[in-house]
Amino acid sequence: MSPVVVVSGANKGIGYEVSKKLIADGAKVVMTDKDQSRLEEAASELEPFGAVKLDTTSEDSVKLAKQEIKLLSPLIDVLINNAGVAHHSESFELKKAELTVGTNYYGTKRATKAL
Incomplete structure (x- = not known):
């Protein structure tokens, strides 16, 4: 059986490329991202096993995504936590720091x- 792999932050960059490679290798990939429209666009290109909106900074979004993913597959073999943010700034900005820690950790x- 093909493994079920959930990839967060899958609409672009590393998450997109990881999803693309895993799909090519035969995995059942569930792409997730907080940006629904960009996720749908990426999913239309790669044709994954599933595409589910997931904002890791929101407890409600995580709960809803879990329910949707469970409808696709009761078991997840691999979770690739790729969702993340990075801010480059000369000065310390509390809101950006909170967003970074809130998302990345x-x-x-x-x-x-x-x-």
């Missing part, structure tokens, strides 16, 4: 625990 933790 807590978002990863939240998605891992739920899925």
